[in-house]
Amino acid sequence: MSDKRIIRIDAHTLNTVQSCAREAKFSLKDLLVPMVKAEHLEMGILGHYFLAGFYQARKDGLKGKARVDKAIEEGRLKSFELSLEPDKRIEVEKEFFNYCLHVGEDIWEPMEVEAYFAKPLYEDDELMILAEGIIDLVGKNIKDDRPEVIDHKLVWRKSEPFMLSNQFFMYSWATEYQNIVINQFGMQKTLPPNEKFRRLPYSYTQAMIDEWIEWAIYWAKLWVWYQDNGVYPPNYTSCDKFSGCQFRDLCSTTKDTRDWKASVKFKVGKVWDPRSR
Numbered sequence: 001m002s003d004k005r006i007i008r009i010d011a012h013t014l015n016t017v018q019s020c021a022r023e024a025k026f027s028l029k030d031l032l033v034p035m036v037k038a039e040h041l042e043m044g045i046l047g048h049y050f051l052a053g054f055y056q057a058r059k060d061g062l063k064g065k066a067r068v069d070k071a072i073e074e075g076r077l078k079s080f081e082l083s084l085e086p087d088k089r090i091e092v093e094k095e096f097f098n099y100c101l102h103v104g105e106d107i108w109e110p111m112e113v114e115a116y117f118a119k120p121l122y123e124d125d126e127l128m129i130l131a132e133g134i135i136d137l138v139g140k141n142i143k144d145d146r147p148e149v150i151d152h153k154l155v156w157r158k159s160e161p162f163m164l165s166n167q168f169f170m171y172s173w174a175t176e177y178q179n180i181v182i183n184q185f186g187m188q189k190t191l192p193p194n195e196k197f198r199r200l201p202y203s204y205t206q207a208m209i210d211e212w213i214e215w216a217i218y219w220a221k222l223w224v225w226y227q228d229n230g231v232y233p234p235n236y237t238s239c240d241k242f243s244g245c246q247f248r249d250l251c252s253t254t255k256d257t258r259d260w261k262a263s264v265k266f267k268v269g270k271v272w273d274p275r276s277r
């Protein structure tokens with residue numbers, strides 16, 4: 001039996017390790033999760049449920065109202081897994097309905113919905129780095145018959161995603177499709193549909209992918225080293241990024257009270273798995 005060590009990484013793991021090793025320890029090793037999941041996060045999950053239902057129904061041959069009804073039925077059923085308040089569920093469902101009105105049958109003929117992949121990124125005699133993820137949609141663009149990888153993103157503010165993203169590089173590498181489209185699903189109440197629901201295409205050449213692979217391996221090996229040596233350097237330049245690191249309270253206290261504070265403010269969740277949102 002082979003005793004080769006297998007390390008599983010996904011884009012979320014790479015992002016976290018690159019952002020802050022201590023954050024990676026708290027979330028990926030200690031599995032700390034806030035007592036109450038952030039509302040926007042849960043709304044994002046619900047939006048993904050509706051969208052997955054919408055494209056799966058099309059893949060199953062449904063069109064028009066039957067397709068939308070099926071997606072809403074599935075989204076509502078899955079929403080019971082979440083702790084969202086009813087008004088927030090209704091808000092997401094309403095925007096999903098607006099999305100359906102705006103895109104109609106849509107430009108994508110779905111090939112795969114919520115497609116899981118696991119593919120070796122690196123392998124030597126002792127170590128395999130297995131990259132994995134779940135892709136929202138792989139669809140053939142009916143305008144030119146070209147397969148595209150589509151990533152749905154619920155947003156509350158107009159934002160321009162950047163092509164230098166571990167997630168998009170990894171999806172392009174895993175599928176061997178050059179074209180990645182960000183399917184921006186805006187939750188802004190005041191914007192017209194054509195500004196809320198935007199498609200942002202990016203294209204990745206093999207040379208770009210090759211360079212990403214080199215650095216992804218570097219960061220994955222560094223994550224292994226951190227864990228083997230129990231060394232998790234904090235990166236204070238990441239604490240206030242985006243809406244702020246969820247562990248700021250833990251880092252803003254002394255070492256000896258950190259464990260106690262963690263036990264009060266967080267619970268231990270499940271091992272991170274890209275297949276569960």
Ligand code: SF4
Binds near residue numbers: 026235239246
């Ligand atoms: S608060 Fe800052 S140092 Fe602490 S885990 Fe978060 S990013 Fe790292």
